[in-house]
Amino acid sequence: MDKPIEAQVLSLVEHEIVAPVRRSPPFPEQGPAPFLPAMVRTPNYVEHREGATEIGKLTAEAVVGEYETAAREIEGMGAQLIDCMKRCETMTRDAFFVIEEMKETAARYREEAKRVFLQIENCTLMTAEVRKTCIEFKEKIAVRLP
Numbered sequence: 001m002d003k004p005i006e007a008q009v010l011s012l013v014e015h016e017i018v019a020p021v022r023r024s025p026p027f028p029e030q031g032p033a034p035f036l037p038a039m040v041r042t043p044n045y046v047e048h049r050e051g052a053t054e055i056g057k058l059t060a061e062a063v064v065g066e067y068e069t070a071a072r073e074i075e076g077m078g079a080q081l082i083d084c085m086k087r088c089e090t091m092t093r094d095a096f097f098v099i100e101e102m103k104e105t106a107a108r109y110r111e112e113a114k115r116v117f118l119q120i121e122n123c124t125l126m127t128a129e130v131r132k133t134c135i136e137f138k139e140k141i142a143v144r145l146p
Contacts, residue, residue, distance in 0.1 A: 043068050 046064055048057050 043064060
């Protein structure tokens, strides 16, 4: 009995797909297929179980690869956090230096205020002394005049 046309075409297509696969070497029993990218290869903290199918192994490797990629990104975030902490420490240290400079500047302002205060008081004392002397001299002059 003749096959219908669709069955013949499917048979030809199946032959075109299956033939190259049959000619290719089989996948190794342990480890990933050589054409998989490095991030999908099995990390050393997991091992395939005996009897796992090739599809199961590949799927498990792909999933572990995704977890490994996420773990590396998390570690990368840790490195970024350490960098932020170092910058924060630097800023804190710099802030302490600035605070010390501010204290020194405030002390210099207080010393200058004290100097100006004393100068003003000395000026007023001197002015008062000059007035007193002027009044006394004026009184002496006024007594001598007839």
